Each structure stands twice: as C-alpha cells, then as structure tokens.
Amino acid sequence: xxxxxxxxxxxxxxxxxxxxxxxxxxxxxxxxxxxxxxxxxxxxxxxxxxxxxxxxxxxxxxxxxxxxxxxxxxxxxxxxxxxxxxxxxxxxxxxxxxxxxxxxxxxxxxxxxxxxxxxxxxxxxxxxxxxxxxxxxxxxxxxxxxxxxxxxxxxxxxxxxxxxxxxxxxxxxxxxxxxxxxxxxxxxxxxxxxxxxxxxxxxxxxxxxxxxxxxxxxxxxxxxxxxxxxxxxxxxxxxxxxxxxxxxxxxxxxxxxxxxxxxxxxxxxxxxxxxxxxxxxxxxxxxxxxxxxxxxxxxxxxxxxxxxxxxxxxxxxxxxxxxxxxxxxxxxxxxxxxxxxx
Ligand SMILES: [Zn+2]
Numbered sequence: 001x002x003x004x005x006x007x008x009x010x011x012x013x014x015x016x017x018x019x020x021x022x023x024x025x026x027x028x029x030x031x032x033x034x035x036x037x038x039x040x041x042x043x044x045x046x047x048x049x050x051x052x053x054x055x056x057x058x059x060x061x062x063x064x065x066x067x068x069x070x071x072x073x074x075x076x077x078x079x080x081x082x083x084x085x086x087x088x089x090x091x092x093x094x095x096x097x098x099x100x101x102x103x104x105x106x107x108x109x110x111x112x113x114x115x116x117x118x119x120x121x122x123x124x125x126x127x128x129x130x131x132x133x134x135x136x137x138x139x140x141x142x143x144x145x146x147x148x149x150x151x152x153x154x155x156x157x158x159x160x161x162x163x164x165x166x167x168x169x170x171x172x173x174x175x176x177x178x179x180x181x182x183x184x185x186x187x188x189x190x191x192x193x194x195x196x197x198x199x200x201x202x203x204x205x206x207x208x209x210x211x212x213x214x215x216x217x218x219x220x221x222x223x224x225x226x227x228x229x230x231x232x233x234x235x236x237x238x239x240x241x242x243x244x245x246x247x248x249x250x251x252x253x254x255x256x257x258x259x260x261x262x263x264x265x266x267x268x269x270x271x272x273x274x275x276x277x278x279x280x281x282x283x284x285x286x287x288x289x290x291x292x293x294x295x296x297x298x299x300x301x302x303x304x305x306x307x308x309x310x311x312x313x314x315x316x317x318x319x320x321x322x323x324x325x326x327x328x329x330x331x332x333x334x335x336x337x338x339x340x341x342x
Contacts, residue, residue: 007043032169032170038215041172045123052148053073083114096132118148119147133162137163180206201225208225238329270285274290303331
C-alpha cells in the first residue's frame with residue numbers, strides 16, 4: 001500500500017481532498033497543482049495517477065482509499081511504464097510546444113489500453129507556449145469522461161487565466177523545517193557512507209532550497225552547492241570591485257540560466273525583506289545584503305526582482321546566460337554607494 005501522506009506529511013490536506021473526491025465519485029477532470037519548486041508536485045501527481053488507476057484500492061486507517069501498490073496497474077505506474085499515463089514536460093526550447101499538446105489531445109480521446117481511464121500530467125503548465133495553451137483549451141472545454149489531466153505549476157510562474165479557470169486549483173504547501181529535515185534525512189539514509197551528505201550539508205541544502213525537500217535532496221547530492229558558493233564568492237568580489245564583470249558572470253553561467261536566476265531572485269527577495277526590517281532566507285548573504293539595505297531605498301530590491309522576471313521571460317527565447325548574468329550583476333553593482341564603487 002502506498003500512501004503519500006505518510007511519506008510527505010505536508011501534502012496530507014491536499015491528498016485527503018483527492019481521496020474524498022474519489023470516494024464520492026466527484027473527481028474533477030482537471031487539477032492545477034501549484035507549489036514551490038521541489039515541494040513534491042510531481043510525486044503528488046504520480047501518487048494521484050496510481051490511486052486513479054489502481055484496480056483494488058485499500059482503505060487507510062482513516063478509511064480513505066489508497067493504492068494497493070501490488071496490482072498490475074500500480075506496478076506499471078511505479079515503473080513509469082503505464083500506457084495510460086503520459087507526462088509532458090518542456091523540451092529543449094524550455095517550453096511545451098503545440099505538437100506535444102496535440103499528442104496529449106489525441107491521447108485524451110483514445111481508448112485506455114489496460115486501465116479504466118487515462119491520466120496525463122503536464123509537468124510545468126507555466127511553460128506552455130501560447131499556441132500550446134490555446135490547443136489545450138479544447139481538451140479542457142470538452143473533457144473525455146475517462147480522462148484526467150493534472151497540470152503542475154511552479155509558484156510565481158503564471159498560467160493563462162483561461163486554463164486556470166477550467167481547473168480545480170490544488171495548492172501544495174512547503175513543509176515545516178522539521179518535516180523537511182526529517183524527510184531529507186530519511187532519503188539520504190540509504191546512500192552508502194562515502195556518498196551520504198553530512199548533517200551540515202543537509203542543513204545547507206535545506207537553507208538553499210527554502211525547505212523544499214525534493215530540491216534540497218538534489219542540492220545535497222548534486223553539484224549545485226559548490227557552484228553556488230563559487231558564484232556567490234565572485235558576486236561579493238565583484239561588488240567590492242575586486243573582479244571584472246565578465247569573471248563574475250562566468251561563475252554564474254556555470255549554474256545554467258534557471259538556477260542562476262533563482263539565486264538572483266532569492267537575494268533580491270532577501271534585500272526586500274531586509275529593507276522592510278525583516279530577516280533574510282539566506283544567512284550567508286546577510287552581511288552584504290544588510291549593507292545594501294542600509295544604503296538604498298526599498299524600491300531598488302523590487303526593481304531587481306522585476307529584472308529577474310524579465311530575464312526569465314526572455315529565457316524562453318534562448319538568451320545567453322552569461323549576458324543575462326552580466327546585466328543583473330551591473331544592476332546590483334549600481335546599488336553600491338558611489339565612493340565604495342570607485
Ligand atoms: Zn493497485
């Protein structure tokens with residue numbers, strides 16, 4: 001038996017809604033699942049697929065339906081090879097294209113192959129290009145009775161209102177620091193000792209991920225923290241006038257556009273918090289950001305946030321990450337008091 005509310009307790013409320021809807025036979029034909037990067041949106045959607053297709057669901061302790069984890073359908077879903085479950089995500093262009101949505105629409109009206117119904121997941125509905133979003137509307141307006149669509153949206157990234165209004169919205173929260181730490185510790189416990197991150201590394205990964213556990217797992221076991229530290233050091237040196245912008249931009253380029261923008265966004269948000277008398281999320285940046293907050297009006301931080309959003313929107317068209325990094329670094333540098341900048 002698989003129960004996501006046990007593995008990821010912060011998803012319990014949203015999960016109960018699904019179980020109740022299913023028990024009542026009122027399951028919506030389209031859900032828009034929203035949440036921060038790394039809170040478990042995809043894991044949640046996979047669990048919903050399994051529960052929707054399971055042929056012999058069991059009752060949880062609370063009497064709600066849970067997937068058995070043993071039937072043929074559950075096995076196929078767990079192996080990511082169920083022919084009646086399809087996932088669509090952005091391809092090279094970083095967008096979901098219209099031909100992917102056309103193939104989704106054909107899948108939606110086809111007969112299920114081995115299950116009673118079909119499930120499609122759009123992983124990053126906020127990355128549908130405009131033609132793709134329009135093509136999807138038809139599928140949403142005339143839903144096939146044996147088809148469920150799960151759209152995943154990252155917080156802060158817009159989805160067209162015409163799409164949003166045709167879905168039931170399910171927000172997934174970020175776990176508490178304790179829940180996130182407990183989940184992460186459990187996930188890395190299975191790694192052999194030389195690859196297992198230390199408690200200190202886990203704490204840092206959780207800090208960088210804002211307690212989004214799946215993102216923290218990626219950070220704890222991947223190269224991101226090292227690259228981030230290198231970029232952060234170059235950032236500080238650049239602000240003090242010790243390295244050229246091209247040098248600093250190279251360190252950011254190594255992160256890739258998405259992660260780089262995410263870092264700049266985090267620091268700009270921290271600067272806005274400090275300007276408003278609050279606490280930053282990234283304690284390592286507090287000294288530099290505190291100095292900037294004391295020397296600049298609060299609207300500067302919001303301007304930086306706008307610039308990150310502009311860069312992200314432009315990112316759809318394959319911008320040069322190094323150039324975007326230079327542009328953002330110079331905008332930050334302009335916040336340094338004149339005599340310090342010399
Ligand atoms: Zn089953």
